[in-house]
Amino acid sequence: MGRYLIHKLASLVPVLLGISLAAFVLGVLSLGDPAELALSQGGYEPTQEQIQAMAHQMGLDAPYPVQYLRWVGRALTGDLGDSYSSRMPVAQELGRRLPVTLKLAVCAMALACAGGLLLGCTAAAFRGRWPDRLIQAVLNLQLSIPAFWLALLLILLFAETLGWLPTSGNGGLRYMILPASVLSSATMATAARLTRSSLLAELGRQYCTAASARGIGRWRLVLRNALPNAIVPVVALLGNSLGGMLGGSVIVESIFALPGIGSYALEAINNRDYPALQGYVLLTGAVYVAITLLVDILSMLLDPKVRLGGRKI
Amino acid sequence: MTDGLRIKDLSVTFQLRDRDVRAVDGVSVHFPAGQITGIIGESGCGKSVLGMAVLGLLPPYAKAAGSITLDGSPLLGTRRALGVKLGLIPQNPAESLNPARTVQAHLSEALRPLSLSRREAKAWSAQLLRDFGFPDPARVLKAYPHELSGGMQQRVLCAVGSACTPAWLLADEPTKGLDSALRDQVLDTLGSMRGRGVASMLVITHDLTLARSLCQSLAVMYAGQVLEMGQGVLEHPLHPYTAAFLNALPEHGFQPIQGIAPRAGQRLPGCPFAPRCPHCRERCTRERPGACQPESQHMVRCFLYE
Numbered sequence: 001m002g003r004y005l006i007h008k009l010a011s012l013v014p015v016l017l018g019i020s021l022a023a024f025v026l027g028v029l030s031l032g033d034p035a036e037l038a039l040s041q042g043g044y045e046p047t048q049e050q051i052q053a054m055a056h057q058m059g060l061d062a063p064y065p066v067q068y069l070r071w072v073g074r075a076l077t078g079d080l081g082d083s084y085s086s087r088m089p090v091a092q093e094l095g096r097r098l099p100v101t102l103k104l105a106v107c108a109m110a111l112a113c114a115g116g117l118l119l120g121c122t123a124a125a126f127r128g129r130w131p132d133r134l135i136q137a138v139l140n141l142q143l144s145i146p147a148f149w150l151a152l153l154l155i156l157l158f159a160e161t162l163g164w165l166p167t168s169g170n171g172g173l174r175y176m177i178l179p180a181s182v183l184s185s186a187t188m189a190t191a192a193r194l195t196r197s198s199l200l201a202e203l204g205r206q207y208c209t210a211a212s213a214r215g216i217g218r219w220r221l222v223l224r225n226a227l228p229n230a231i232v233p234v235v236a237l238l239g240n241s242l243g244g245m246l247g248g249s250v251i252v253e254s255i256f257a258l259p260g261i262g263s264y265a266l267e268a269i270n271n272r273d274y275p276a277l278q279g280y281v282l283l284t285g286a287v288y289v290a291i292t293l294l295v296d297i298l299s300m301l302l303d304p305k306v307r308l309g310g311r312k313i
Numbered sequence: 314m315t316d317g318l319r320i321k322d323l324s325v326t327f328q329l330r331d332r333d334v335r336a337v338d339g340v341s342v343h344f345p346a347g348q349i350t351g352i353i354g355e356s357g358c359g360k361s362v363l364g365m366a367v368l369g370l371l372p373p374y375a376k377a378a379g380s381i382t383l384d385g386s387p388l389l390g391t392r393r394a395l396g397v398k399l400g401l402i403p404q405n406p407a408e409s410l411n412p413a414r415t416v417q418a419h420l421s422e423a424l425r426p427l428s429l430s431r432r433e434a435k436a437w438s439a440q441l442l443r444d445f446g447f448p449d450p451a452r453v454l455k456a457y458p459h460e461l462s463g464g465m466q467q468r469v470l471c472a473v474g475s476a477c478t479p480a481w482l483l484a485d486e487p488t489k490g491l492d493s494a495l496r497d498q499v500l501d502t503l504g505s506m507r508g509r510g511v512a513s514m515l516v517i518t519h520d521l522t523l524a525r526s527l528c529q530s531l532a533v534m535y536a537g538q539v540l541e542m543g544q545g546v547l548e549h550p551l552h553p554y555t556a557a558f559l560n561a562l563p564e565h566g567f568q569p570i571q572g573i574a575p576r577a578g579q580r581l582p583g584c585p586f587a588p589r590c591p592h593c594r595e596r597c598t599r600e601r602p603g604a605c606q607p608e609s610q611h612m613v614r615c616f617l618y619e
Contacts, residue, residue: 206408215396228413
């Protein structure tokens, strides 16, 4: 297992390099001269000399590989450059916004885990009967409704008509209920479906027949016997979704006016704020990779065969 | 009441997408209590399906009709007797233990009907393992199935199946895929069950050596039906199928049975063995032979004995 981990960590190095390269190339390929862009925010028209001086100051006259190494070096020390639009350090802005996205992602993931497992287990326990059919219908609906539309419907019902929950904004947990529901909806449905099919595959195996012969009930069979084996692919799926959610959802954050990193990326795109976008790509890429690694380790720990190695007693 | 296990007109049909396959076809048989009864037959003759029907563990797409009673109370459609009155030693030990759970978890689950406390269950589990030849139960209890050898897995399953000392135990192909040393071990273990309070056993097998040395009486199945049942089936077979089957054994000269076995689920109006039977008469292809009892404790379904 130790060797596997080292191997896994080593394989992350090229991935991280690739992400940083992609983020850097994004800046290079961007339309317009960064020096001119940096100077001309707010309607100001800089002169040619000013632009050249700025380019030199920003190191843009150096060859690309040198620029890349300088940029990576600064990124490693936490300096992602200054935003063109706000003149503030990108790292500081991302640090301010990350907690909002984090809160949203954790809430959404909690909902997706709870709902996905609950619905999947119930559907599998009542296979082919009405609870199963009802759950399957709901899951199909969840998968086919687009997030932005679901968000508007929920706002209409729970915020406008019933007045139970705030429409938008950032605050306590109450503010997270609607955005997290929208963000988790599709993931919950996918997880529930995978849980159901994975459970049914396990329930058809010999050890479940043997467990039934001990006279145990339906729920004990599903939850205690089949689920520990069926959950492994579900954990992988949910982990990947968490990686995605931590990137911030542009749609959900925009609709619910949440100042997370997803809406920051959207603003950066609108303002052609390349340092901000580069910082965003670098951060979310690194987070995604880290989550994937954690999920890999968790999946391994769930399987006693891997956890204990080939030990025999 | 120790009437034993009574099966009456039992049919099990698997409803497949395009057709129905009848795996057990009108079986009526009585397994007396206090005996080890073997059910022998070729692969696909329906013996395992019969066993699963007795346990009520048929898959959802299987339909069972008829009646099964254990000491007078009906078994079909209820799982109340499982674990308490009726235990299972499943086939294929490596596949029959949950890979994600420890031996302790298996045993605790099997002991649940006794409603013991945690500590009692632990002590009881350890004692069970000791009974089944584990001198150091503490380590085995903490182990996961993959850490055990095949023979250990088999013995753990025996301990799990008989944890609540059910009066009846069903062993499904207990020696399938085991080498001869392990087979002898299983034989010993199964034999020791009766000393532990398990009075009656049903052993499903196609291992005739096991059947001969372990079982007091045997039921012979062919094409979903029990053709012959009783004591001394292997010593003096009555049914032409049993005789032909024994002649096909290596030690009896390897004479193959003429013809081919009916396809799974293929139904004949008469005796299922009629097309291959050397004694076949016109009546055999038309009519199902009823149960005859030419000897005491020995039933056969064949017109030869009417």
